[in-house]
Amino acid sequence: MSAATSSASQASDPLLDTAQAARVLGVSRWWFGELVRRGQVGPCARIGNRIRVRLSILEAYLQRLHGDPDDPYMTYADIADYLGISTWTAGELVRHGEIPGRRVGRRVLVTRSAVDQYVEHHLE
Numbered sequence: 001m002s003a004a005t006s007s008a009s010q011a012s013d014p015l016l017d018t019a020q021a022a023r024v025l026g027v028s029r030w031w032f033g034e035l036v037r038r039g040q041v042g043p044c045a046r047i048g049n050r051i052r053v054r055l056s057i058l059e060a061y062l063q064r065l066h067g068d069p070d071d072p073y074m075t076y077a078d079i080a081d082y083l084g085i086s087t088w089t090a091g092e093l094v095r096h097g098e099i100p101g102r103r104v105g106r107r108v109l110v111t112r113s114a115v116d117q118y119v120e121h122h123l124e
Contacts, residue, residue, distance in 0.1 A: 013056045015045070024058050031105065035061075065104065073109035082115060093118070 016024065021041075022032040035041040036051055041061050044053045066073065074082065079090035079099070094101040094108055099118045101110035 013054050015052045015054055016058070018051050021051075021053050021058055024055070025062065027105070071111050071113045074112055074115060075107060075109065079110060079115055082112075083119070 018029050018032055022029045025032060025035075025041075027035070032041070033051065036044050036053075041053065041057065043057070044051050046052070076087045076090045076094070079085075079093070080087040083090065091108075093099045094110060099110055100114050101108045103109075
């Protein structure tokens with residue numbers, strides 16, 4: 001790869017510091033550090049005792065986080081609206097494992113297909 005091509009690709013995919021990366025993800029700098037320590041965002045570089053990460057890596061993480069556009073993630077409020085129940089009941093269904101979900105920070109996300117499977121199972 002030539003030097004011109006290398007510098008052009010680096011310009012289009014900049015190396016971000018912790019504060020910039022946190023802004024891109026919409027989280028605090030502390031939470032970004034936790035995501036790196038837990039291995040959910042990476043690979044990252046440690047330059048001068050500072051964490052640096054490429055923008056493309058953050059975009060890939062956001063794509064994984066938001067999932068498939070045809071099978072979007074739903075919150076408790078989304079499940080409640082979708083099923084016509086209260087948010088508390090939606091939370092209880094997920095907490096008791098009747099609808100599988102995953103925790104992302106303080107939020108719990110459930111795929112629409114998991115909610116549809118729950119409905120199909122209970123309509124039989």
